[in-house]
Amino acid sequence: xxxxxxxxxxxxxxxxxxxxxxxxxxxxxxxxxxxxxxxxxxxxxxxxxxxxxxxxxxxxxxxxxxxxxxxxxxxxxxxxxxxxxxxxxxxxxxxxxxxxxxxxxx
Amino acid sequence: xxxxxxxxxxxxxxxxxxxxxxxxxxxxxxxxxxxxxxxxxxxxxxxxxxxxxxxxxxxxxxxxxxxxxxxxxxxxxxxxxxxxxxxxxxxxxxxxxxxxxxxxxxxxxxxxxxxxxxxxxxxxxxxxxxxxxxxxxxxxxxxxxxxxxxxxxxxxxxxxxxxxxxxxxxxxxxxxxxxxxxxxxxxxxxxxxxxxxxxxxxxxxxxxxxxxxxxxxxxxxxxxxxxxxxxxxxxxxxxxxxxxxxxxxxxxxxxxxxxxxxxxxxxxxxxxxxxxxxxxxxxxxxxxxxxxxxxxxxxxxxxxxxxxxxxxxxxxxxxxxxxxxxxxxxxxxxxxxxxxxxxxxxxxxxxxxxxxxxxxxxxxxxxxxxxxxxxxxxxxxxxxxxxxxxxxxxxxxxxxxxxxxxxxxxxxxxxxxxxxxxxxxxxxxxxxxxxxxxxxxxxxxxxxxxxxxxxxxxxxxxxxxxxxxxxxxxxxxxxxxxxxxxxxxxxxxxxxxxxxxxxxxxxxxxxxxxxxxxxxxxxxxxxxxxxxxxxxxxxxxxxxxxxxxxxxxxxxxxxxxxxxxxxxxxxxxxxxxxxxxxxxxxxxxxxxxxxxxxxxxxxxxxxxxxxxxxxxxxxxxxxxxxxxxxxxxxxxxxxxxxxxxxxxxxxxxxxxxxxxxxxxxxxxxxxxxxxxxxxxxxxxxxxxxxxxxxxxxxxxxxxxxxxxxxxxxxxxxxxxxxxxxxxxxxxxxxxxxxxxxxxxxxxxxxxxxxxxxxxxxxxxxxxxxxxxxxxxxxxxxxxxxxxxxxxxxxxxxxxxxxxxxxx
Numbered sequence: 043x044x045x046x047x048x049x050x051x052x053x054x055x056x057x058x059x060x061x062x063x064x065x066x067x068x069x070x071x072x073x074x075x076x077x078x079x080x081x082x083x084x085x086x087x088x089x090x091x092x093x094x095x096x097x098x099x100x101x102x103x104x105x106x107x108x109x110x111x112x113x114x115x116x117x118x119x120x121x122x123x124x125x126x127x128x129x130x131x132x133x134x135x136x137x138x139x140x141x142x143x144x145x146x147x148x
Numbered sequence: 149x150x151x152x153x154x155x156x157x158x159x160x161x162x163x164x165x166x167x168x169x170x171x172x173x174x175x176x177x178x179x180x181x182x183x184x185x186x187x188x189x190x191x192x193x194x195x196x197x198x199x200x201x202x203x204x205x206x207x208x209x210x211x212x213x214x215x216x217x218x219x220x221x222x223x224x225x226x227x228x229x230x231x232x233x234x235x236x237x238x239x240x241x242x243x244x245x246x247x248x249x250x251x252x253x254x255x256x257x258x259x260x261x262x263x264x265x266x267x268x269x270x271x272x273x274x275x276x277x278x279x280x281x282x283x284x285x286x287x288x289x290x291x292x293x294x295x296x297x298x299x300x301x302x303x304x305x306x307x308x309x310x311x312x313x314x315x316x317x318x319x320x321x322x323x324x325x326x327x328x329x330x331x332x333x334x335x336x337x338x339x340x341x342x343x344x345x346x347x348x349x350x351x352x353x354x355x356x357x358x359x360x361x362x363x364x365x366x367x368x369x370x371x372x373x374x375x376x377x378x379x380x381x382x383x384x385x386x387x388x389x390x391x392x393x394x395x396x397x398x399x400x401x402x403x404x405x406x407x408x409x410x411x412x413x414x415x416x417x418x419x420x421x422x423x424x425x426x427x428x429x430x431x432x433x434x435x436x437x438x439x440x441x442x443x444x445x446x447x448x449x450x451x452x453x454x455x456x457x458x459x460x461x462x463x464x465x466x467x468x469x470x471x472x473x474x475x476x477x478x479x480x481x482x483x484x485x486x487x488x489x490x491x492x493x494x495x496x497x498x499x500x501x502x503x504x505x506x507x508x509x510x511x512x513x514x515x516x517x518x519x520x521x522x523x524x525x526x527x528x529x530x531x532x533x534x535x536x537x538x539x540x541x542x543x544x545x546x547x548x549x550x551x552x553x554x555x556x557x558x559x560x561x562x563x564x565x566x567x568x569x570x571x572x573x574x575x576x577x578x579x580x581x582x583x584x585x586x587x588x589x590x591x592x593x594x595x596x597x598x599x600x601x602x603x604x605x606x607x608x609x610x611x612x613x614x615x616x617x618x619x620x621x622x623x624x625x626x627x628x629x630x631x632x633x634x635x636x637x638x639x640x641x642x643x644x645x646x647x648x649x650x651x652x653x654x655x656x657x658x659x660x661x662x663x664x665x666x667x668x669x670x671x672x673x674x675x676x677x678x679x680x681x682x683x684x685x686x687x688x689x690x691x692x693x694x695x696x697x698x699x700x701x702x703x704x705x706x707x708x709x710x711x712x713x714x715x716x717x718x719x720x721x722x723x724x725x726x727x728x729x730x731x732x733x734x735x736x737x738x739x740x741x742x743x744x745x746x747x748x749x750x751x752x753x754x755x756x757x758x759x760x761x762x763x764x765x766x767x768x769x770x771x772x773x774x775x776x777x778x779x780x781x782x783x784x785x786x787x788x789x790x791x792x793x794x795x796x797x798x799x800x801x802x803x804x805x806x807x808x809x810x811x812x813x814x815x816x817x818x819x820x821x822x823x824x825x826x827x828x829x830x831x832x833x834x835x836x837x838x839x840x841x842x843x844x845x846x847x848x849x850x851x852x853x854x855x856x857x858x859x860x861x862x863x864x865x866x867x868x869x870x871x872x873x874x875x876x877x878x879x880x881x882x883x884x885x886x887x888x889x890x891x892x893x894x895x896x897x898x899x900x901x902x903x904x905x906x907x908x909x910x911x912x913x914x915x916x917x918x919x920x921x922x923x924x925x926x927x928x929x930x931x932x933x934x935x936x937x938x939x940x941x942x943x944x945x946x947x948x949x950x951x952x953x954x955x
Contacts, residue, residue: 057953059693059694059949062693062694062948065953067953067954079668095709096708097710100698100706102697103694104666104667107666116670
């Protein structure tokens with residue numbers, strides 16, 4: 043089955059605190075959106091790949107890595123890749139910045 | 149009747165000579181002492197010049213004995229004065245300006261000079277050695293004016309000089325005659341790893357190059373090598389070796405070879421004249437390192453004081469490079485040879501190398517690169533000439549499974565009392581043991597402040613720790629050699645010290661300045677540093693939400709489904725029907741999943757949605773119970789004298805008072821208390837961080853209890869008579885824990901690490917100290933605010949933190 047991609051305007055950079063994640067519900071997907079200290083904006087599905095699940099948005103952000111809030115897994119915000127020794131991957135969604143408005147493709 | 153004291157003249161105001169004088173003073177030697185030094189400074193620690201150059205120390209930091217020390221000990225000091233001759237006939241030493249001082253005994257400790265290569269141009273401007281403060285000054289100055297430096301010599305000193313100059317911003321090339329760096333201490337493997345690491349740090353190398361000329365007009369402009377190639381340089385440091393300074397001995401007719409020849413009691417060929425340190429030659433060896441000089445000094449001091457002493461029989465030298473981030477160690481034999489058995493392991497990924505050499509199964513030498521944690525142990529084994537056993541092997545090399553290396557023998561036990569532990573400052577094992585037993589010290593820092601051990605290069609720290617552990621037994625928990633997390637090698641104490649020393653203000657600054665491996669830290673260090681900063685500067689520190697664990701950032705406990713638990717305060721476990729009604733109403737309105745009574749006498753409202761949190765708090769209009777925080781959780785109480793027929797004290801009242809007083813303040817970890825009205829202990833004081841038990845005449849205080857992961861029954865701390873005393877002692881204990889606890893370290897671990905006696909000493913034996921601690925916690929308490937009040941008044945933070953965006 044084909045999935046179509048839809049674009050959602052999620053606001054401006056100022057709506058996201060530096061290094062503090064925020065939940066954005068785009069259509070029927072819940073995203074965790076992060077603003078890193080170098081100005082990057084990353085959107086990930088707000089669900090830990092840990093078997094017990096749980097949200098990601100409240101983790102601690104360092105560079106382009108996230109330490110998830112429940113199990114302290116280290117996740118690369120750019121790729122969604124869970125860092126060793128843990129394993130897994132979070133779905134990531136591209137974010138684009140035009141002027142001051144951010145758009146995520148889901 | 150005053151006894152006529154003998155006259156002792158020391159020529160050379162350096163570490164060797166003054167070290168000997170210090171020993172003589174300690175032994176109570178009755179001498180009139182005169183010291184001559186040709187440098188214009190009091191005695192300083194020459195081996196730390198590398199740190200001055202690196203910029204981490206100033207010259208004042210490395211002064212070992214300041215002017216007042218000489219005065220206090222009635223020592224006549226002549227600086228900037230060179231002694232030219234010892235006249236054996238008239239028993240006088242003669243100086244360049246004609247002074248003649250009579251002596252009964254003389255110690256020549258004139259040290260050594262930089263060996264300046266005898267090549268054309270070596271006398272040009274911009275060419276220096278690396279031996280003393282003036283050389284160091286010249287290097288600091290050159291770095292401001294010139295950009296290209298060459299260091300001739302790839303030994304210890306040359307590499308330290310090179311790294312210092314790189315740090316000062318110069319483009320530095322190390323020119324070395326051999327193909328391997330530090331070839332007199334390291335084998336080829338370690339040497340090439342060292343070179344690679346230094347190249348990574350910005351040092352360039354020209355290996356296998358023999359300098360034949362320094363070019364330039366008045367000032368040096370470059371080097372020419374025997375193969376015809378050249379190197380541009382407007383500043384040259386010669387670090388090719390040292391030359392024992394034997395001029396005085398020679399002029400005076402004392403036998404010299406390469407150095408001043410001495411016997412096993414450091415006696416020269418001339419009666420009553422002794423020599424020690426780098427200028428002396430003992431059994432054909434001139435030592436250029438620091439440890440032997442203290443060993444010699446000890447023998448000489450005893451000999452001069454008429455105490456029994458074993459002869460000096462030479463030293464096992466070991467080397468440690470003083471460049472931050474480059475760990476190299478070698479001791480004894482280091483080169484493979486047919487008669488030696490070699491045990492080695494090299495890990496190119498972790499960049500570590502370890503080699504141990506055996507001769508007839510006796511450990512005769514070792515080389516370490518990258519990981520030098522075993523250096524102290526190895527140095528000792530080499531010194532003792534220990535026989536290799538299965539135990540030692542598995543301790544040093546690991547057994548290849550998780551059981552490897554867990555049996556750390558207390559090898560310091562076998563160490564002789566006289567053995568020098570800190571080579572830099574000449575501190576013996578006995579001096580450290582005395583510091584521990586006489587002053588009750590329990591930490592390396594205290595020993596450092598008292599004895600000077602570990603004050604310089606820090607290489608002896610593992611041994612000092614082992615001695616501490618040996619003396620204190622179970623009450624010493626070995627400080628982890630790793631840093632507080634994978635981002636740093638610095639310990640908690642080191643970080644806190646750096647924060648103070650450098651006035652660091654934010655976690656970012658701490659991580660930048662102290663060279664964090666991961667620039668923005670991790671989930672372990674960021675909250676810790678944020679805590680330390682807030683603890684140290686309660687009034688000025690800007691709390692960093694992004695460095696707080698989710699629970700503390702949101703002011704509620706996250707549950708596994710992403711909902712939160714809210715716990716309102718119930719001071720001392722007491723509530724009112726009105727509050728209960730409010731809690732019930734809010735729980736119904738926001739569809740709370742479960743209302744549960746907690747172990748700490750409060751109500752959990754479990755399953756609140758994140759976006760509802762602000763409204764729940766607003767409608768409850770009760771203070772936050774901090775069920776989520778590294779902070780005071782609850783003060784559990786029994787019914788007490790208000791209602792209980794056994795109660796002797798008002799435990800509910802005191803519990804509520806304490807909870808109100810200390811709420812909201814950050815601690816290293818969660819903190820729980822209990823107050824009981826009588827010794828029946830219904831509120832279970834024995835498992836609380838601070839447990840209080842009322843009795844007929846006052847209160848009894850217990851600390852360090854825990855009912856959690858590692859249950860521990862609290863220790864009886866003290867008894868007090870009045871409520872005021874109770875609060876003052878509790879305040880002091882809490883603040884002392886706040887100031888010395890590792891982040892996430894519960895008091896149960898803290899009490900064991902610090903030792904109960906130490907905490908009692910600090911708080912109970914010293915009223916002034918106790919009052920200061922209590923004042924500091926009171927000041928910090930004036931700064932706390934209710935997080936929910938704050939969030940409710942801050943719309944944008946509230947939105948960004950708690951509300952999902954829906955698009």
